Amino acid sequence: MSLLIVGELINTSRKAIKEAVEARNASYIQQVAVEEAKAGADYIDINCGTVVFEEETTIEWLVNTVQDVVKDIPLCMDSPNSKALRAGLRQHRNGQPMINSITAEKERFENVLPLVLEYQAKVVALLMDDSGMPETVEQRIKIVDKLIPDLIKSGIPQNDIYLDPLIKPISTGDQAGQEVLKTVQYIKSKYPDVHTICGLSNVSYGLPNRKVLNHVFTVLNLGMGMDSFILNPTDKQLMGLIFAAQALLGLDRHTMKYLKAYRNGLYE
Template identity: 55%
Template sequence: MLIIGELINTSRKLIREAVEKKDGEYIKQVAKAQEEAGATYIDVNCGTCIETEVETMEWLVDNILQVTSLPLCIDSPNPLALQAGLKKAANGKLMINSITFETPRWNAVLPLVKEFNTKIIALCIDDGGMPKTNEDRIRIADSIITKLTGEGINIDDIYIDPLIKPVSAGQKNGIEVLQAIQNIMEGHPGVHTTCGLSNISYSLPARKVLNTLFMVQTMARGMDSYIMDPTNKEMRRALIASQTLLGQDRFSRKFIKAFREGLYD
């Protein structure tokens, strides 16, 4: 299970304030907390800093790498910021968040994937826009995987994001994503799927409950990566317990270790 820690994002108030004040110690604190909570990647996103995004990305990466050896997921709509972050980040196998099948984005990001030999999150969006049906998701995912592997990208480095829509906007939005995950994983052995979970509960009460239960449901369909807050104990409890029940925890060692460390107190 690959966990991408989502907390270093300037859309979050405390991170934005730390960037504005050049408070590197706070950024280091957040990075270290995510590592200690079990993140395997740390996402770095300063896309709200439109005028200074390249410089801010470099500053963030410099601070993060002072306290962690985890590889980074460089996250930006701006290819120049992606490139700047990738050049600065030298830890392990890097990841880019994200590419789409839209022609401009594809042409801008694919060369970076090749140059830096990264893992890549691929959103199910093409020149026609967001998927309107489950069939659209599967079609776009099939096209992206075929094209990326045809360009020499290892299928093990591809993470398809099927794009979650709120169940408040359509009662079948949840089940359609579950069906897409299963279809994508079964249709392309070796590929991965990932997502951010919070969209599923948008505009509804008790969002943490919905997010946690949807994570469990997606795991049962084969999803093997999440963009999430690894310091959220409720999510970690559910994730580790689900891994154990799904046969992904040899001799239940992860679950026992987490219990002994007090996670289930």
């Protein structure tokens, strides 16, 4: 299993990024992008969804700004707005782009699918349909069994599909973590060529010591077969846990990745 890491830091919901975007401070954005690339990100996420009325021009600027310094890592266009996604994709020149995201909602599926096909992009697919956010494992599985066949039938290769099970905070329901783990296990057992991905931090929302919960949940998801994450790659402790977990799960041939991480000083 090849693990895919999407660096999450260039997001205007973060105060420093929002201020840099508003000031068109290219050097700060580029510094963050380079740090993510050096830390091992396979994709760099570009999310300016909080800039609602200027999202299209902002995502164009961000994509070009990042690609000017990170020339060998593709970008993930992160928006529910298909017009903003297209604006970012038009500027993309670093290999195969990723689109975050499509859903089983009829309108969103119909708006985003043509972009995935036109740009031959990887796509993050959220387990959500027109009935709203799923509450149970069974509801998630029902969406999985509709969304994956619909994407495949539309011409998307299974290897380019990344299912996001949608994480709810355990502070609002103590089974929220289990719901995700069981959904990931189901996806990997029935659709082994389809990937699973998520941003983990929502699981700890509203609780103290969030970092520990996020880190442990990452390892638990790896054990269930999750093979992609949207996270902060500059978090050395988290990346160290990921390499260690992969080695222990037999997903790191001859522990080469773990040993390389050790030699590179990750476990200081």
